[in-house]
Amino acid sequence: MTTLSSTRSPTPPVVLTVAGTDSGGAAGVAADLTTFAAHGVHGACVVTAVTAQDTTEVHAVHAPPPEVVAAQVDAVLGDLPVGAVKTGVLGSPAVVRLVAERLAARPDRPLVVDPVLVATSGAVLGDASVAAAYADVLLPRATVVTPNADEARALLGLPPDDTTPAPRLAAALAATGCAVVLTGGPAPGAVPRATCTDWLARPGRSPVPLVHPRVRTENDHGSGCTFSAALAAGLAGGADLEPAVGAAARYVARQLARSADWDLGRGRGPVAHTLDPHPPHRPQETS
Incomplete structure (x- = not known):
């Protein structure tokens, strides 16, 4: 006869994504929630846009009224102990x-801003007025962009x-008041290299290069x-x-x-969001 263990599973941190949907399942809320799950945190969501989207393009976008977005925020904050927020x-x-x-951002609730202005397919998801609002009101209140x-x-506001x-771009953004991770994927038409360099900049500090291997793939949606x-999941777990x-x-x-090597869709295929048999190391275990 077997009995259930009386050991209780610890309550996971909660991370809230404020982002749009992707009907193809590659980006936005779909990517965020599966990534949260892979990192052992509970994901909550606020939907800011519903897109008809596949691997080739964004076919249509419906934006809920701001009051509906606000109601979703109220519902989450009124019930769940949100440990970090991520925007798309x-x-x-x-x-x-x-x-x-x-x-x-608060000391107990980091805010990670992913400033999605253009989709992988090239569709504009945020115009100049949105970019200006990010710079003027959101980045000064964020933990990292x-x-x-x-x-x-x-x-x-550059052409x-x-x-x-890149390091000067990162430093200029950090002057708005938040940390910056300027991601360094290969530019279109660039000569392929074995590595990519991200730049970590913090207000008042020199940017730091973070070099990592480049993965040769067209499945990066x-x-x-x-x-x-x-x-965001790492910060919610207490990592620096x-x-x-x-x-x-x-x-x-x-x-x-x-x-x-996947063959999904007619355009730039999705990055894998299936469960990995070798789970990622928890960020706090790395140095």
């Missing part, structure tokens, strides 16, 4: 301001063809969401920023390698 597509200055006012170079230029080096979600960034980068690299 916000879509309008009104929702950016809502997040800044209601979900600003995770743009790529194109997003960093947009947040700084798309600006040639400012959702990799930015996955990185920022993994980072730099170890959490390193752990998130390693997790994304492993998942990209896992899906490198």
Whole structure:
């Protein structure tokens, strides 16, 4: 006869994603919740946009009214002990301001901002007014922002063809008051290299290069969401920023390698969000 163990499973941290949906399951809320689960945290969600999206393009976008977004925030905060917040597509200055006012970073609740302005397919998900709202009201209240170079230029009001080096972009964004992880995936048309370099910048400090192996794959849809979600999960678990960034980068690299040979969709396929038989190390266990 067997009996159930009386040992109780510890309550996991709660991480809230404030983002849009992806009907193809590669990015947005789908990527965030599966990444949270893989890191052993409970995911809650606030939906800011419903997209008709596949691996080739965004076909349509429906944005719920700001009051519906606010009601979702109220529902989560009124019931769950949120240990970290991660944002994706916000879509309008009104929702950016809502997040800044209601979900600003606190010592016990980090805020990770993934400034999704353009989809992998090239669809614009946030115009210049949204980028300006990020810079003016959200980044000063965030813990860390995770743009790529194109997003960093947009947040700084620079033209798309600006040639400012990545570490200077990161330092300029950090001057808004939050830490910055400028992700360094290969630029379109660039000569392939064996490594990628992210830049970690904090207010008043010199940017630090974080070098990691490059994974050669075209199945990278959702990799930015996955990185920022993994980072939020690490911070919710109590990790310091730099170890959490390193752990998130390693997790994304492993998942990209896992899906490198997949044949899903007609465009840039999804980064793997299936469960890994070798779970990622908890960020607090890394150095």
